Amino acid sequence: MRDAHCTAFLQKALPRLHLRWEGFRRVRRQVCRRLDRRLRALGLDSLDAYQEQLERHPEEWEVLDSLCRVTISRFWRDRAVFEALGARLLPELAALAQVRGDADLRAWSVGCASGEEPWSLALLWHLELGTRFPKLGLRVVGTDLDAQLLERASQAVYPGSSLRELPARLRAGAFEIADDNHRLRADLRSGVEFRREDVRRQAPVDRGPFQLILCRNLAFTYFDAHVQREVLERFANTLVPRGALVVGTHERLPCDAPRFEPDPDLRGVYRLSG
Numbered sequence: 001m002r003d004a005h006c007t008a009f010l011q012k013a014l015p016r017l018h019l020r021w022e023g024f025r026r027v028r029r030q031v032c033r034r035l036d037r038r039l040r041a042l043g044l045d046s047l048d049a050y051q052e053q054l055e056r057h058p059e060e061w062e063v064l065d066s067l068c069r070v071t072i073s074r075f076w077r078d079r080a081v082f083e084a085l086g087a088r089l090l091p092e093l094a095a096l097a098q099v100r101g102d103a104d105l106r107a108w109s110v111g112c113a114s115g116e117e118p119w120s121l122a123l124l125w126h127l128e129l130g131t132r133f134p135k136l137g138l139r140v141v142g143t144d145l146d147a148q149l150l151e152r153a154s155q156a157v158y159p160g161s162s163l164r165e166l167p168a169r170l171r172a173g174a175f176e177i178a179d180d181n182h183r184l185r186a187d188l189r190s191g192v193e194f195r196r197e198d199v200r201r202q203a204p205v206d207r208g209p210f211q212l213i214l215c216r217n218l219a220f221t222y223f224d225a226h227v228q229r230e231v232l233e234r235f236a237n238t239l240v241p242r243g244a245l246v247v248g249t250h251e252r253l254p255c256d257a258p259r260f261e262p263d264p265d266l267r268g269v270y271r272l273s274g
């Protein structure tokens with residue numbers, strides 16, 4: 001499939017799925033390879049034929065939506081974010097939870113892929129911060145649309161490449177070696193759960209309200225402005241006042257997000273107006 005053809009197809013099709021082409025520009029080849037496989041599976045010889053398939057069988061849009069899911073993640077992705085979480089944000093949010101009389105610091109990891117982000121939080125808490133807040137537990141709910149990724153998240157078994165950004169102090173002793181992989185120790189897994197949910201329509205409200213929501217490299221890269229605003233509304237309704245929303249290092253909230261204020265000291269962190 002020629003890059004130019006695939007690009008033209010995506011530029012036309014993505015808006016129908018409320019996705020933004022600009023977010024896919026860098027990762028388009030991955031999506032085009034999947035599209036190529038889909039065409040072969042359907043016995044179609046061109047993207048024009050696939051376009052007709054979409055019009056004749058509208059349920060195919062859901063398949064296309066799933067082909068457009070970018071699933072890359074790793075532990076401690078964007079080191080500066082986790083360093084800021086450990087040094088400032090989590091202690092501050094833990095103190096906020098204590099003032100509210102909460103038993104747990106509650107976090108929602110949106111688009112959690114294979115669990116790398118929720119487990120990174122759990123490692124920080126169990127190995128470093130938890131002892132400073134002995135009366136407080138950590139509860140993390142990781143949500144994703146991809147059932148296979150969630151299955152991997154629950155297994156908590158990773159290749160070394162997924163752990164390359166994790167600082168040695170947190171890595172040492174936290175994993176058991178299983179074949180060539182690393183399995184997170186069972187006692188470090190408490191407080192984390194995974195659910196299959198579509199953030200465009202759902203939120204794990206029964207686990208909130210949250211002090212912290214991490215939504216990185218998903219909504220504010222791939223979703224269109226309309227869906228971004230809907231998702232933000234959902235976040236605002238599930239965060240505690242002064243709760244924090246962390247987005248990806250290359251992401252920004254839409255400028256009309258009046259309920260969220262950028263944290264003046266932490267890039268990519270927004271606070272819900274109190």
Ligand SMILES: C[S@@+](CC[C@H](N)C(=O)[O-])C[C@H]1O[C@@H](n2cnc3c(N)ncnc32)[C@H](O)[C@@H]1O
Pocket residue numbers: 069070071072073074077110111112113114117143144145146149197198199200215216217218
């Ligand atoms: C690029 S990964 C980002 C993973 C992680 N947040 C990070 O920054 O490392 C995006 C994840 O979002 C998931 N995803 C895509 N669309 C979703 C949706 N509508 N609702 C929930 N998860 C979604 C994908 O399956 C994928 O695991």
